Amino acid sequence: MFDTKVALVVRDDLMTWQKLNVVAFLATGVAAGAPDALGDPYVDAAGTTYGRMLIQPMMIYAADVDALRKVHRKALERELAIVPYVAAMFRTGHDADNRRAFREENIDAMDFVGLAVRGPKNAVDKTVKGLSLHA
Numbered sequence: 001m002f003d004t005k006v007a008l009v010v011r012d013d014l015m016t017w018q019k020l021n022v023v024a025f026l027a028t029g030v031a032a033g034a035p036d037a038l039g040d041p042y043v044d045a046a047g048t049t050y051g052r053m054l055i056q057p058m059m060i061y062a063a064d065v066d067a068l069r070k071v072h073r074k075a076l077e078r079e080l081a082i083v084p085y086v087a088a089m090f091r092t093g094h095d096a097d098n099r100r101a102f103r104e105e106n107i108d109a110m111d112f113v114g115l116a117v118r119g120p121k122n123a124v125d126k127t128v129k130g131l132s133l134h135a
Contacts, residue, residue, distance in 0.1 A: 060133065075127050
């Protein structure tokens, strides 16, 4: 049905509130990077207008940090759109600090807690191959 696919990969050892936080932030990153993938605003029977949402599903997968690093490498190789979230970002208070924390990560050992990838369906499928959907 869609030529593209969105996959969110969330570390499986996080507390529930952290998982939900990561998913929310990753989803906003996908939407920001793909405004063409946003649908029209929702309007209820009374004519009240509501926000827009992505027009396609987002599949959410579970992984450990090593699998997240593997997904990152594959996504880079396939030139997919990537939205990252690292553990240090849990300790920041705003966006500028998040970017600073991310920039300070060791590129060879990033402490990923989540990644979103978007791109051609086949490329995304190959990137997340072997991962299980998040329970």
